[in-house]
Amino acid sequence: xxxxxxxxxxxxxxxxxxxxxxxxxxxxxxxxxxxxxxxxxxxxxxxxxxxxxxxxxxxxxxxxxxxxxxxxxxxxxxxxxxxxxxxxxxxxxxxxxxxxxxxxxxxxxxxxxxxxxxxxxxxxxxxxxxxxxxxxxxxxxxxxxxxxxxxxxxxxxxxxxxxxxxxxxxxxxxxxxxxxxxxxxxxxx
Amino acid sequence: xxxxxxxxxxxxxxxxxxxxxxxxxxxxxxxxxxxxxxxxxxxxxxxxxxxxxxxxxxxxxxxxxxxxxxxxxxxxxxxxxxxxxxxxxxxxxxxxxxxxxxxxxxxxxxxxxxxxxxxxxxxxxxxxxxxxxxxxxxxxxxxxxxxxxxxxxxxxxxxxxxxxxxxxxxxxxxxxxxxxxxxxxxxxx
DNA sequence: CTGAATTTTCAGTATTTTCTGAAAATATAG
DNA sequence: CTATATTTTCAGAAAATACTGAAAATTCAG
Numbered sequence: 298x299x300x301x302x303x304x305x306x307x308x309x310x311x312x313x314x315x316x317x318x319x320x321x322x323x324x325x326x327x328x329x330x331x332x333x334x335x336x337x338x339x340x341x342x343x344x345x346x347x348x349x350x351x352x353x354x355x356x357x358x359x360x361x362x363x364x365x366x367x368x369x370x371x372x373x374x375x376x377x378x379x380x381x382x383x384x385x386x387x388x389x390x391x392x393x394x395x396x397x398x399x400x401x402x403x404x405x406x407x408x409x410x411x412x413x414x415x416x417x418x419x420x421x422x423x424x425x426x427x428x429x430x431x432x433x434x435x436x437x438x439x440x441x442x443x444x445x446x447x448x449x450x451x452x453x454x455x456x457x458x459x460x461x462x463x464x465x466x467x468x469x470x471x472x473x474x475x476x477x478x479x480x481x482x483x484x485x486x
Numbered sequence: 487x488x489x490x491x492x493x494x495x496x497x498x499x500x501x502x503x504x505x506x507x508x509x510x511x512x513x514x515x516x517x518x519x520x521x522x523x524x525x526x527x528x529x530x531x532x533x534x535x536x537x538x539x540x541x542x543x544x545x546x547x548x549x550x551x552x553x554x555x556x557x558x559x560x561x562x563x564x565x566x567x568x569x570x571x572x573x574x575x576x577x578x579x580x581x582x583x584x585x586x587x588x589x590x591x592x593x594x595x596x597x598x599x600x601x602x603x604x605x606x607x608x609x610x611x612x613x614x615x616x617x618x619x620x621x622x623x624x625x626x627x628x629x630x631x632x633x634x635x636x637x638x639x640x641x642x643x644x645x646x647x648x649x650x651x652x653x654x655x656x657x658x659x660x661x662x663x664x665x666x667x668x669x670x671x672x673x674x675x
Numbered sequence: 676c677t678g679a680a681t682t683t684t685c686a687g688t689a690t691t692t693t694c695t696g697a698a699a700a701t702a703t704a705g
Numbered sequence: 706c707t708a709t710a711t712t713t714t715c716a717g718a719a720a721a722t723a724c725t726g727a728a729a730a731t732t733c734a735g
Contacts (some may be wrong), residue, residue: 303604304614310597314590317508321723333614340682350725355683376680376733386620401503408499415492425493425522431575438647445651458627462634462646510693529712539695544713565703565710 298348304333308347320360323349327357328366328382337370337381365392387451394443402440409433487537493522497536509549512538516546517555517571526559526570554581576640583632591629598622 298305308329315325326347331338338346343354358380361367366389370379383389409429417423446454487494497518504514515536520527527535532543547569550556555578559568572578598618606612635643 301608301611301614303601303606303611306597306601307614307618310594314594317590319506319508323723333617335610335613352683352685352726353724356724359683378682386624390624401506405499405503408495412492412495417492419490421524422490422492424524425490425496428522429496435575435579438644442647442650449651455627457651458631461631462638512693541696541713541715542694545694548713567712 298346300330300346304330307333323347323353324357324360327354328361331367331380332382334381337372337379339375339377339379341377343380364396366396385451387454391447395447398440398443402436406433406436406440409436487535489519489535493519496522510546512536512542513546513549516543517550520556520569520571523570526561526568528564528566528568530566532569553585555585574640576643580636584636587629587632591625595622595625595629598625 298308300308308326311329312322312326315328316322320328327343330343330346340351340354340358343349343358344351347354349357358367361380362369367380367382370381372379383392409432413426413430413433415426417426449457487497489497497515500518501511501515504517505511509517516532519532519535529540529543529547532538532547533540536543538546547556550569551558556569556571559570561568572581598621602615602619602622604615606615638646
């Protein structure tokens, strides 16, 4: 590995973190490198920077592409494939969450629903079903909430997050608010 | 493994999911089993239910205890150690997030801060620092937001989540709102 | 087409992680 | 204290995962 120390630290850290999140070290490092790079990089440049085998890099790129975290780009008059990340960081967050939702949350909800449907035959099973239903409802609530956030444009989302729980203060006044905001432009809140 | 099919499905699914989240299959299954169980279980009961070795179960319990997901309990007139999960599901969510924050988010923020402090010597490094700063600020914003949510009592949090983005409609009226909510009980929003 | 450049695949090897049995440590009843 | 019940540790075996080089497939300029 032959990188400016400042970049190397980040790349290594990201590799380690990746392995705690079901992403292997190689893949984490490749992603980190691309994230920090102003221009897209080709596979040989990645090999040069990180010191993995060419085939390992190919596999890493394949995985990142499947996760929609990395996009193939082309440079005029160059036959090589170049790869880059989303430039907007919020798009990265959205992609990450969306992919996990599809691959993990949805299958889990499906599994839970089908178990809840079954007829329990012992008190033990009845209790377990209750717990699973509770989990199902929680996951569904969080998913729905997230889905709404997903649809919001970034700037509004950021404002809302910065606002934090102060917004809850507003919620307490929602009834009063309906009154003044009423009339021609009355809005359902 | 010798479990009612309805419970077994959940336990196996949870084990697989665990491995995508940096938790090993055994640990995931032990947790799932304890989650579904009305009474706390001892290590032998877990061995019996899941078919792992006694030592593997001991290690799994140790890990879950370190993550604060499982608590040691005792049953009168029984020398054995029993283990159970939080009974309130929101406590589980809070614990999960809090532990990841401590183990992953905080070290990452520390690393990013220290890199951002360094003096860049090339345009490449300067660009990379900019990206790292962007990431730092994003993580910090999400963490702060989460921290506020963390402090909220569960029922309020649930209301807020169910409310979803509708709350954003209120935000648009916050200036008007200050007017009516003013007077003796004026509140800063 | 042809052939050079490039990417992808894959079988085998290396590494890492998980799991086990046996032994050590700890706790407690008598 | 002693004996027994129980939990924990840990070195090595087993399994899973990651990585490589070589070969196959694909792409595209001429």
